[in-house]
Amino acid sequence: MSSTQPKTYESIAPKRVAFLGLGVMGYPMAAHLLLSGHHVTVYNRTPAKAQAFLAEYGHTQRVKTATTPKAAAQGAEVVFCCVGNDHDLAQVILGDEGALNGMDPHTLLVDHTTASAQIARELFEHSIKAGIDFIDAPVSGGQAGAQNGLLTVMCGGKREAFELIRPLAMAFSKACTYMGDSGAGQLTKMVNQICIAGLVQALSEGIAFGMKAGLDMNVVLDVISKGAAQSWQMENRGKTMVADQFDFGFAVDWMRKDLNIVLQEAQKNGAKLPVTALVDQFYADVQDLGGKRWDTSSLIKRLT
């Protein structure tokens, strides 16, 4: 299942960790924690993924599987989580069989899900009551970033707790940065998604225009990506957009989930997001075209 690429890891004392949620992102992130020397107990709602992880990495003698988040968290010094959304987090962390019910005081809980700042602060409060530190730590960099151990991690919570988890998180990251109090990691990820939304629409319009004008868009992208229009999206997605390829990457359903979180936060803080709101509706059109699992660069499908 995994195509995790080993990398050079920082040398730190091995810890007992748990990882909850072995999805597209969680599976390789858990693998990097293991490959960097830690003892890893994995939980996945659909047991087959945990079994696949055991089959791939059981030879290290440092992998265990658990059938509930609570059981996975028991005895762990640090519990990592990467599930879908706020609702999933409430189940996996706060439910009867949730992680908090299994964790010891003075341990750490780190959540890599892209979720609301509100649930981050709720989880922080619940954790503090149990004597546990909570860090909201959403990631950027996509499936390839997770597989190559090159994610960017944005953290909110207590600085002392961040300092403790940073060396572990560097196993799957190229940068892990403290952004402020609880919720600040999620707010930073929201800025990231706002910036991507408008940019991908502009890139879609540019490519669709160039194609209608009869230009060789592969050559055009080579040229303009050396100038002021350059972006990660242009370099990594431009040519696949021209080739009508969207069966990879960050799914439209996930982007709509993220933009919904962003727009709700903007209602609270008064930020004006006219382009983001419009692009969110464009993504609804892409969903209607059958593109729920297509990459976010599929915005161009509305224009071609």
Ligand code: NAP
């Ligand atoms: P995914 O492949 O769909 O995996 C989601 C994981 O969460 C699965 O392990 C799933 O278990 C588990 N899960 C969901 N709901 C659950 C629940 N109620 N109880 C227990 N487990 C539950 O998603 P992903 O692509 O890894 O994304 C995970 C998070 O990272 C999302 O918040 C996403 O927005 C964010 N993210 C993704 C990317 C990306 O490129 N994919 C990039 C940055 C951030 P099952 O296997 O049983 O379904």
